[in-house]
Amino acid sequence: MTLGFVGTGAITEAIVTGLSTPGGPDHPIRLSPRNASVAAALAARFSNVSVCASNQAVLDTCDTVVVAVRPQVAPEVLSALRFSSSHTVISLIAGFSALRIADLVNPATRISRAIPLPSVAQRRSPIAVYPPQSAAADLFAPLGQIFGIETEAHLNAFSTATSTMAAYFAFMGHIASWVAAKGIAEQQARQYIALLFAGLADTGLETSERTASDLAAAHSTPGGLNEQLLRHLTDHQVFDTLTEALDAVHRRAVGGPA
Numbered sequence: 001m002t003l004g005f006v007g008t009g010a011i012t013e014a015i016v017t018g019l020s021t022p023g024g025p026d027h028p029i030r031l032s033p034r035n036a037s038v039a040a041a042l043a044a045r046f047s048n049v050s051v052c053a054s055n056q057a058v059l060d061t062c063d064t065v066v067v068a069v070r071p072q073v074a075p076e077v078l079s080a081l082r083f084s085s086s087h088t089v090i091s092l093i094a095g096f097s098a099l100r101i102a103d104l105v106n107p108a109t110r111i112s113r114a115i116p117l118p119s120v121a122q123r124r125s126p127i128a129v130y131p132p133q134s135a136a137a138d139l140f141a142p143l144g145q146i147f148g149i150e151t152e153a154h155l156n157a158f159s160t161a162t163s164t165m166a167a168y169f170a171f172m173g174h175i176a177s178w179v180a181a182k183g184i185a186e187q188q189a190r191q192y193i194a195l196l197f198a199g200l201a202d203t204g205l206e207t208s209e210r211t212a213s214d215l216a217a218a219h220s221t222p223g224g225l226n227e228q229l230l231r232h233l234t235d236h237q238v239f240d241t242l243t244e245a246l247d248a249v250h251r252r253a254v255g256g257p258a
Contacts, residue, residue: 003027004062006055007069008035014121018143020046030058064088071095078104088135094159095255112136115159128158160250
């Protein structure tokens with residue numbers, strides 16, 4: 001397989017890193033020059049990676065194309081390219097259905113969608129792919145755990161869930177800053193909170209037979225500090241606000257207005 005990327009942003013950088021570091025499948029990879037600095041850095045780092053002169057040159061030299069451009073520019077970028085019926089297309093564009101992508105990459109018909117996360121660089125990302133048995137599943141299998149999705153509606157729900165990443169870091173950072181304001185070194189506070197959440201994530205994975213509500217109860221001693229904080233957040237409708245935010249993001253994920 002010769003793999004091409006149209007769009008060279010952060011997620012492309014992470015995927016290429018995961019595929020190209022020792023132990024990966026080490027496919028020949030062709031990058032578009034849209035982000036020249038990222039593309040050049042990847043080509044300098046990995047011998048299997050090269051930068052093409054244009055997006056069309058990427059298509060002309062590969063059989064599998066990963067489309068990783070922002071939704072706002074996707075129609076303009078893709079409609080300017082000449083795809084072939086021999087191309088396999090993997091779309092990472094949020095909010096663009098497989099049918100909509102098919103219209104933009106005609107006459108290519110082998111189309112799948114995927115949601116790789118930045119942790120593909122370390123080969124430990126959850127990766128939602130649609131349809132389940134597809135080129136996307138084969139490509140991303142070495143980079144984490146594949147979640148084969150039977151319907152695009154379910155893929156859009158997973159896409160919505162990924163919108164919480166920035167909020168997670170903001171939440172973690174807010175807590176660390178609060179701790180640091182008590183006179184503790186910022187780096188020490190940040191490391192402590194990061195390890196706190198890493199441990200909780202491990203617990204969630206190791207006890208998958210238990211519901212989130214069960215785990216919340218197990219971490220809430222009656223009359224204790226965790227119970228107090230959870231009750232305060234619940235009483236102030238923090239989780240209701242989160243649901244409203246997820247609903248708004250989901251409307252975009254399915255291709256509608258926010």
